[in-house]
Amino acid sequence: MNNFLAWQIHGGADHGGGLLETLIGSLTFFEGLTATGGGCGFFAKLLPGLAGMENIHPLLVHFPIAFLSAFFALDVVACVAKKPHWRTAASYFLYFGAVGAIFTVIAGFQAAYSVIHSETVHHIMERHQHFGLSVLTLAVILSIWRLKSGAVMTGGANSLFLILSGLMCILMTLGADLGGHMVYNYGTAVHAVQPTDDCHHHEAEP
Numbered sequence: 001m002n003n004f005l006a007w008q009i010h011g012g013a014d015h016g017g018g019l020l021e022t023l024i025g026s027l028t029f030f031e032g033l034t035a036t037g038g039g040c041g042f043f044a045k046l047l048p049g050l051a052g053m054e055n056i057h058p059l060l061v062h063f064p065i066a067f068l069s070a071f072f073a074l075d076v077v078a079c080v081a082k083k084p085h086w087r088t089a090a091s092y093f094l095y096f097g098a099v100g101a102i103f104t105v106i107a108g109f110q111a112a113y114s115v116i117h118s119e120t121v122h123h124i125m126e127r128h129q130h131f132g133l134s135v136l137t138l139a140v141i142l143s144i145w146r147l148k149s150g151a152v153m154t155g156g157a158n159s160l161f162l163i164l165s166g167l168m169c170i171l172m173t174l175g176a177d178l179g180g181h182m183v184y185n186y187g188t189a190v191h192a193v194q195p196t197d198d199c200h201h202h203e204a205e206p
Helices: 002-009 018-034 040-046 062-081 083-115 120-148 155-186
Strands: none
Touching: 018 062, 018 155, 062 083, 062 155, 083 120
């Protein structure tokens, strides 16, 4: 499944486009709006941090992380408290998280081809991609399962659903850790800033 998704995103399909190509085009257009210079300089002034990014993958990752984490936490609490309507609310977090994961994974593949990186970072990036695709796969499967079965789940099916949900969050955490590892330890996609003489230092409070 992961290889199929990667093949589709990399353009291996011969059907001439479709949903993935539309999503990629939308992300490319959004990135163009934030580019400095030209007629879109307004967006660069309005969102200087975003304009300084080489791609919008770092911006998008927050959404699936937030939605899927909230889904799992609320779903577990709903099961323990036996509140079916809470599980219904949790379902929407799952659906939004799955949609967010789609955009995030596509933007991630775009970033992999646009960001200069070393061989060491490349290996980390591949593991990061595998985690991302696994999270996306589980999010889609769980969303389809929840749509078909509804919020009321019991017995072994409910246990399996919660186990897969927990696994999804674990994989998401591991993938996020590798993303931070590439940025903070290797400076991937980070523009180096030279220190100046007027550096500000925060003084420790007594």
